[in-house]
Amino acid sequence: xxxxxxxxxxxxxxxxxxxxxxxxxxxxxxxxxxxxxxxxxxxxxxxxxxxxxxxxxxxxxxxxxxxxxxxxxxxxxxxxxxxxxxxxxxxxxxxxxxxxxxxxxxxxxxxxxxxxxxxxxxxxxxxxxxxxxxxxxxxxxxxxxxxxxxxxxxxxxxxxxxxxxx
Numbered sequence: 001x002x003x004x005x006x007x008x009x010x011x012x013x014x015x016x017x018x019x020x021x022x023x024x025x026x027x028x029x030x031x032x033x034x035x036x037x038x039x040x041x042x043x044x045x046x047x048x049x050x051x052x053x054x055x056x057x058x059x060x061x062x063x064x065x066x067x068x069x070x071x072x073x074x075x076x077x078x079x080x081x082x083x084x085x086x087x088x089x090x091x092x093x094x095x096x097x098x099x100x101x102x103x104x105x106x107x108x109x110x111x112x113x114x115x116x117x118x119x120x121x122x123x124x125x126x127x128x129x130x131x132x133x134x135x136x137x138x139x140x141x142x143x144x145x146x147x148x149x150x151x152x153x154x155x156x157x158x159x160x161x162x163x164x165x166x
Contacts, residue, residue, distance in 0.1 A: 001041050014164040017100050018092050025067055032065050047116050060108045066101040068093055079083030
């Protein structure tokens with residue numbers, strides 16, 4: 001994960017969270033977060049600078065890593081069908097917030113923070129990738145006098161050095 005945290009937004013999840021008790025799940029969440037911090041792995045933190053989403057995102061950042069359960073099966077609960085897993089002791093519902101964090105994760109990513117996620121991906125990850133690729137091609141964003149150089153100037157300098165090589 002250390003190799004990819006500068007390339008993608010990492011959102012830690014615990015899959016199959018129904019296989020662990022609530023107490024053990026909390027201990028596991030703490031252990032995962034301490035491992036991420038001790039190894040210097042950058043994860044996507046939900047932004048808390050916007051007044052409209054501060055309260056929600058602060059509480060959701062406290063839930064990291066999200067404990068999720070997935071299922072393709074439809075199970076009958078009462079008179080309605082829900083997505084979940086049938087066990088001898090009862091039904092685990094994927095979209096029940098008491099059973100897992102799936103609904104919270106979906107809401108926070110798709111409804112509350114989609115624009116921030118897209119913006120961070122573009123401004124942070126893509127721009128870092130683009131700059132490294134341009135530098136490998138020989139382009140630079142500063143000249144010999146440490147002044148900013150435009151793309152056009154950098155291109156003409158690069159073309160001039162290529163002509164001298166030929």
